[in-house]
Amino acid sequence: MERLNENLKTEFSIAASALRKRLKERPDRENLRDLIEKSGLGRFKRSRRMTNDELKSLSEKGGIVGVDGSTNSTAGSFPYVITVQQSLAKSTAVQEEIYYSRVLCPLFMQEDMDEAEYLELTKSSLASLEAMAAIEAVEKLKPAVILVDGSLVRLKIEAKSLWGDLKKAAIDKGILLVGVVEGITTKIISAALKESLPEAMKGACDWELLFGALDVGEGLEVVPTGLKEGFRTVFMRTSLDPKPIGIDLLEEQYEYMEQVENLVFTLTPQDGRGIPLWLDLVDKKVKISDALLEGLLKAYLGEDFSEFLTPKRAKRSP
Amino acid sequence: MQVVGLTTPQEVFVASRERKFRINEILVIEDPHQGSLIGEVVEANSYNRFIPLSINHDFVDARVIESLERLGYSISEDEINIARVKLRNEASFPVTTGAKAHLPEFSEVKDLLVRSTPQEGLALGEIKNTEETADTMDENLKGLFYVYTKGEKKKTKNVPFLLDLKSFQQYPHIGIFGGSGSGKSYGLRVIMEELMLKEIPAIILDPHYEMDFSTKEEGLEGTPDFKSAFKKFQIGEDIGVEFLALGKRDLLDLLSAVKPLTEAMSSAVEILHRRGDTLLSFSSRLELLAEALELGRIRIEKILQQDMEPQEREKYKKMKELLEEYPNIPLVSVQGIAWRLRRLQASGLFNHNIKPVKEALLQGKLAVIQGPIWLLQVFSTYLLANLYRARRDYKDGELKGNAKGEYFPPFVIATDEAHNFAPKGYDAPSKGIITEIAQEGRKYGVFLVLATQRPTLLDETVTAQLNTKIIFRTVRGHDIATITEETDIGAEEAKRLPYLPSGDAFVSSPLFGRTVAIRVRLPYTKSPHTLNPFDEIKNYRQKAEERLLDLLETHLPIYETNLLKVIQALNAEAPDLKLEVRTLKESLETLVKSGKLQKTDTPFGAMYHHQ
Numbered sequence: 001m002e003r004l005n006e007n008l009k010t011e012f013s014i015a016a017s018a019l020r021k022r023l024k025e026r027p028d029r030e031n032l033r034d035l036i037e038k039s040g041l042g043r044f045k046r047s048r049r050m051t052n053d054e055l056k057s058l059s060e061k062g063g064i065v066g067v068d069g070s071t072n073s074t075a076g077s078f079p080y081v082i083t084v085q086q087s088l089a090k091s092t093a094v095q096e097e098i099y100y101s102r103v104l105c106p107l108f109m110q111e112d113m114d115e116a117e118y119l120e121l122t123k124s125s126l127a128s129l130e131a132m133a134a135i136e137a138v139e140k141l142k143p144a145v146i147l148v149d150g151s152l153v154r155l156k157i158e159a160k161s162l163w164g165d166l167k168k169a170a171i172d173k174g175i176l177l178v179g180v181v182e183g184i185t186t187k188i189i190s191a192a193l194k195e196s197l198p199e200a201m202k203g204a205c206d207w208e209l210l211f212g213a214l215d216v217g218e219g220l221e222v223v224p225t226g227l228k229e230g231f232r233t234v235f236m237r238t239s240l241d242p243k244p245i246g247i248d249l250l251e252e253q254y255e256y257m258e259q260v261e262n263l264v265f266t267l268t269p270q271d272g273r274g275i276p277l278w279l280d281l282v283d284k285k286v287k288i289s290d291a292l293l294e295g296l297l298k299a300y301l302g303e304d305f306s307e308f309l310t311p312k313r314a315k316r317s318p
Numbered sequence: 319m320q321v322v323g324l325t326t327p328q329e330v331f332v333a334s335r336e337r338k339f340r341i342n343e344i345l346v347i348e349d350p351h352q353g354s355l356i357g358e359v360v361e362a363n364s365y366n367r368f369i370p371l372s373i374n375h376d377f378v379d380a381r382v383i384e385s386l387e388r389l390g391y392s393i394s395e396d397e398i399n400i401a402r403v404k405l406r407n408e409a410s411f412p413v414t415t416g417a418k419a420h421l422p423e424f425s426e427v428k429d430l431l432v433r434s435t436p437q438e439g440l441a442l443g444e445i446k447n448t449e450e451t452a453d454t455m456d457e458n459l460k461g462l463f464y465v466y467t468k469g470e471k472k473k474t475k476n477v478p479f480l481l482d483l484k485s486f487q488q489y490p491h492i493g494i495f496g497g498s499g500s501g502k503s504y505g506l507r508v509i510m511e512e513l514m515l516k517e518i519p520a521i522i523l524d525p526h527y528e529m530d531f532s533t534k535e536e537g538l539e540g541t542p543d544f545k546s547a548f549k550k551f552q553i554g555e556d557i558g559v560e561f562l563a564l565g566k567r568d569l570l571d572l573l574s575a576v577k578p579l580t581e582a583m584s585s586a587v588e589i590l591h592r593r594g595d596t597l598l599s600f601s602s603r604l605e606l607l608a609e610a611l612e613l614g615r616i617r618i619e620k621i622l623q624q625d626m627e628p629q630e631r632e633k634y635k636k637m638k639e640l641l642e643e644y645p646n647i648p649l650v651s652v653q654g655i656a657w658r659l660r661r662l663q664a665s666g667l668f669n670h671n672i673k674p675v676k677e678a679l680l681q682g683k684l685a686v687i688q689g690p691i692w693l694l695q696v697f698s699t700y701l702l703a704n705l706y707r708a709r710r711d712y713k714d715g716e717l718k719g720n721a722k723g724e725y726f727p728p729f730v731i732a733t734d735e736a737h738n739f740a741p742k743g744y745d746a747p748s749k750g751i752i753t754e755i756a757q758e759g760r761k762y763g764v765f766l767v768l769a770t771q772r773p774t775l776l777d778e779t780v781t782a783q784l785n786t787k788i789i790f791r792t793v794r795g796h797d798i799a800t801i802t803e804e805t806d807i808g809a810e811e812a813k814r815l816p817y818l819p820s821g822d823a824f825v826s827s828p829l830f831g832r833t834v835a836i837r838v839r840l841p842y843t844k845s846p847h848t849l850n851p852f853d854e855i856k857n858y859r860q861k862a863e864e865r866l867l868d869l870l871e872t873h874l875p876i877y878e879t880n881l882l883k884v885i886q887a888l889n890a891e892a893p894d895l896k897l898e899v900r901t902l903k904e905s906l907e908t909l910v911k912s913g914k915l916q917k918t919d920t921p922f923g924a925m926y927h928h929q
Binding site: 052064094 | 381382383385386388389390391396
């Protein structure tokens with residue numbers, strides 16, 4: 001093996017020790033729970049697994065639908081890229097599956113845009129595909145619950161025009177709209193407890209503070225503010241994995257919070273990473289893999305043209 | 319059903335949502351550019367795309383799956399069945415992905431599966447996993463025999479596996495390989511039954527005394543009667559060797575079968591045996607020489623000078639002549655030969671000839687040759703050589719335009735434990751003739767059916783000549799290696815060999831050009847040894863006990879002090895029991911233990927009486 005550059009080693013060790021220091025400063029479990037409870041930020045609550053009768057009645061009401069989307073772009077440099085997106089709504093009770101898909105290419109866009117704008121566009125495009133799938137699922141699959149992979153806030157922001165329709169349809173039809181967030185990015189706790197937290201933790205994400213602070217099946221319900229207004233959020237440890245997930249629910253459907261928590265807990269494998277298995281299945285099915293993308297390129301563009309989209313970097317030997 | 323994934327001209331993957339695949343199934347692939355391609359499933363898999371095998375290396379919580387099922391999700395809905403299909407003939411270029419595939423109609427694969435008719439072929443069993451195809455099969459091929467499936471005897475629903483008799487001329491010999499309990503003996507029995515049904519002359523060497531075809535298997539309809547189709551011969555009882563017809567080589571083989579001959583003995587036999595010798599002339603020569611050697615020349619000459627009966631004188635004169643004629647043969651050699659000869663004689667071997675076997679063959683029957691394996695080995699050498707010669711002489715005569723020779727029919731020779739008759743690496747008396755038949759038998763219509771547990775121990779020249787091989791479960795690595803070397807069995811099949819259920823086999827035959835997985839049909843008859851040896855012990859004990867009880871009946875009650883008198887009476891009635899005080903007492907105690915008698919202590923000692 002080649003020798004590591006001395007300078008690199010030093011730089012890295014500095015960063016590592018800073019990180020270690022930060023971890024040390026995390027308030028311990030009891031301390032944090034105490035702080036949260038006293039501040040009135042939220043309350044800790046235990047979920048339970050649903051009984052067979054409860055599941056059966058859910059099934060009779062139309063089962064659950066999982067909604068997820070996937071996006072993948074060819075490896076070229078902007079604007080020589082093609083982005084392929086699709087969304088899927090899949091029900092546990094009805095065979096029919098709802099797909100929406102879209103292909104984007106900046107070279108053929110009406111208006112000029114830079115790379116950052118294009119990235120924004122792909123994000124909102126994907127969100128709108130997911131929203132479309134969810135709206136159609138409300139109409140056609142008529143489930144009792146729709147589980148969306150990702151937060152509901154994201155849909156609200158990125159698929160502005162469709163969000164209203166979706167929300168209205170769900171509330172009208174009495175379908176619970178639930179967002180399941182794998183990677184929590186909010187900072188609700190640190191914002192609320194600013195005064196009582198050590199310096200290093202002042203801007204910490206919620207997951208960092210809650211890491212290991214919850215028992216399996218335990219959730220912390222918080223009242224969000226700002227962007228998250230109109231939603232209720234629960235941070236919950238749904239599996240043996242100590243990192244919590246987030247569950248979003250419409251303010252209007254708050255009364256069903258407890259059932260939603262129980263449902264998510266029930267559908268999550270204990271040894272998994274904390275996401276309901278159904279969403280994993282939908283994710284697998286909707287995923288646009290690199291292989292699939294490559295296959296599409298080769299099939300429709302041909303080997304010779306697909307070379308145009310392959311940057312030199314990708315040809316570098318490992 | 320359609321072709322998926324990467325394809326090659328030899329192999330494709332076929333996927334189906336609705337149907338699970340089974341190994342050895344035949345599929346027709348409709349390639350849009352190359353037309354219908356026929357392939358065989360060599361590997362079958364099922365999986366659910368959405369239930370990952372592991373989440374963080376653990377299997378998905380069963381509870382979660384159950385919850386999903388309660389929510390209406392049926393796991394099988396997303397199940398995909400995938401088969402790896404090996405093409406029967408290499409395609410010109412890779413198969414088109416997406417090409418449709420279907421289960422064949424019988425007419426599409428007829429030539430692949432059935433190479434004969436029920437009239438002209440040996441119905442050995444069914445081709446596995448061909449039910450669907452068998453539905454569209456001609457009526458005369460349906461339900462030809464019974465098979466044993468899942469513990470039940472049922473009419474076959476699959477395509478029959480027919481081994482064409484006429485193909486024997488091209489591919490004459492059959493090998494049957496498989497460990498004990500693999501169904502190899504059943505396979506041999508089925509072949510023998512089929513030969514009898516077709517009235518093909520055949521011989522089977524039966525060291526296990528199991529080739530009897532008179533007991534019918536129960537529960538089958540329309541079982542043919544084989545009683546008059548086979549004949550059992552015990553060596554020494556019904557058949558034997560004509561001493562007069564023995565050549566030096568035959569004699570040496572016979573003698574060495576008793577116990578290997580030393581070199582001195584072998585050369586002694588070569589010198590002592592003369593053309594036209596009868597058993598009497600040869601054995602008396604031996605005895606006389608032995609006596610002469612023991613006495614020594616000087617003493618014999620002395621004796622000859624004395625007065626004696628002319629007959630006696632004749633004897634000593636002869637002894638002297640023998641000594642002069644064979645001066646260099648040591649006494650021990652002569653004694654050794656004489657001892658071996660006496661043993662052969664005692665087996666009755668020389669009191670009979672092989673004429674009955676020849677007659678059975680001429681009548682188109684199966685001749686079952688029974689005897690202990692040591693005797694069977696040498697006798698078969700003599701027998702097979704003789705029969706083969708008879709057939710060859712007739713056929714050669716015919717070829718030379720000299721059809722006057724005595725007719726002798728073509729025939730089949732079968733044996734279990736073939737590695738004893740043609741072993742690899744060392745010589746056995748029968749090896750020569752079996753090798754010769756293996757190499758040349760085809761010309762004369764003499765065919766071999768050789769079964770063995772240990773193909774590795776079978777002579778390689780012979781193995782190489784076995785064109786059709788029926789391979790049952792084999793566990794030994796060595797034997798599997800030999801089998802893969804000697805047959806067209808593929809790596810996939812070889813891997814399955816140790817796990818084949820009893821009665822299932824692969825047939826590798828140039829006639830089919832591929833390995834066919836079959837299940838051997840249920841024989842119509844069963845071996846006389848189907849009684850479990852442990853049941854046998856129980857039965858025997860029970861019978862002995864009952865007999866003793868019967869005998870004791872008139873003497874009850876019996877006093878311990880009076881046993882001797884009872885014994886005298888019993889021994890008079892049943893001398894074979896050879897009772898003594900000790901054994902009778904033991905038997906009485908056993909009867910008490912099993913509750914048949916009661917024992918009471920009396921002032922006169924113990925008393926045995928009825929309950």
